[in-house]
Amino acid sequence: xxxxxxxxxTLANPTRFRRVARPLLWMTAVTAVCLFVWGLYLxxxxxPVDYLQQxxxxxxxxxxxAAWLSLMAYSSLAMAALSFLIWRHTLAGLYIRAVAPVxxxxxxxxxxxxxxxxxxxWGAWWVWDARLTSMxxxxxxxxxxxxxxxxxxxxxxxxxxAAWLSLxxxxxxxxxxxxxxxxxxxxxxxxxSSFSKIAEPALHSSxxxxxxxxxxxxxxLFIVLAIVRTENEMMVRxxxxxxxRGSVNG
Amino acid sequence: MxxxxxxxxxxxxxxxxxxxxxxxxxxxxVFKNRKLKKQEKE
Numbered sequence: 001x002x003x004x005x006x007x008x009x010t011l012a013n014p015t016r017f018r019r020v021a022r023p024l025l026w027m028t029a030v031t032a033v034c035l036f037v038w039g040l041y042l043x044x045x046x047x048p049v050d051y052l053q054q055x056x057x058x059x060x061x062x063x064x065x066a067a068w069l070s071l072m073a074y075s076s077l078a079m080a081a082l083s084f085l086i087w088r089h090t091l092a093g094l095y096i097r098a099v100a101p102v103x104x105x106x107x108x109x110x111x112x113x114x115x116x117x118x119x120x121x122w123g124a125w126w127v128w129d130a131r132l133t134s135m136x137x138x139x140x141x142x143x144x145x146x147x148x149x150x151x152x153x154x155x156x157x158x159x160x161x162a163a164w165l166s167l168x169x170x171x172x173x174x175x176x177x178x179x180x181x182x183x184x185x186x187x188x189x190x191x192x193s194s195f196s197k198i199a200e201p202a203l204h205s206s207x208x209x210x211x212x213x214x215x216x217x218x219x220x221l222f223i224v225l226a227i228v229r230t231e232n233e234m235m236v237r238x239x240x241x242x243x244x245r246g247s248v249n250g
Numbered sequence: 251m252x253x254x255x256x257x258x259x260x261x262x263x264x265x266x267x268x269x270x271x272x273x274x275x276x277x278x279x280v281f282k283n284r285k286l287k288k289q290e291k292e
Contacts, residue, residue: 044265056257062268105275112271113264120257168262221272235286 014091014234021227028227031049042210057207059117065215066110069222070138071173073103076226077145078170081163089150091230093159094237096166097149098229102222104142111135122186130179131187134172141169155237 043061062140077096084092114126114132126132149162180189191202203211 002291019276044261054257056260058261058262062264066268084251105271109268109271112267114289116264116267162276221276225276225279228283232279232286235283239286239289 017091018231018234021231025224025227028220028223032217032224035213035217035220039210039213042213046206047210048206053121056117056120059113060207061210063110063117063215064233065218066106066113067135068215069218070103070107070110070135071176072219073099073106073222074138074141074166074169074173077103082167084159084163085167090237093156093163094233095226095230096145096159096162098233099204099226100142100145100149100162100166102225102229104139104146106114106218106222107139107142109136110146111139127186129185129187130183131176131185132178134179137172138169138176141165141172145169155240185196 037063043058047058047061049055077099080092080095080099081175084096084237111132114135118127119125145162148165149158151161152158179185180187
């Protein structure tokens, strides 16, 4: 455990982060492109249509991975928030600023594609179902974090406020996950919710494979976006510091 | 439920929307990265 923390602390140094992030960025970018090409072929052409939902089942391959990534992105924000608030790692604060819009984009993708899937399946674009409503709350949380991070003249204060909101919002994650079990919802329960279910999933392999390939592509895209945007935040911060130093000196 | 072909428009709408959102964010982030790097060098 100590070794894990030691590695995280090592990466919290911006110079070391850049050194590790550069090769990782290219590797994940190339992997993302390959997985997207393969995943789209499987999702749109190779996978079978559902006997009941017909072609509309193909929406699952963009909708479900977006939902997974929106939750994963939020979990990573919460961990970064802890790191920022406890150990004062500036890189963790910059990560929150960088990744909140990425999480919001995945959540919006999930909600919009779900709505488009809902109309032919349920006959309604939107229902105030527990799963849909808790996902909408997640989108609002992301919006709140983005707004708070920019709400103060002092960037540190903004990052601190955004970190606190990230931590408070963690309560929404189990609500999203278990909403389909706790309440009577129109949204179906999870088909792949645990490792035991991965071994014996409710989905046939012809549908499970494209779903997992697309999830891999989304994950690689998330890593690429997280690295590029954190680097952007680092450069903006450095430019601001240089400007302040320049105005103080002269 | 209608014929399978009825739903193809919904499938394309979902895919185009998903890739517009995620692709847009990716392109804007990469362009900003290039611009900031250029500014740093100057």
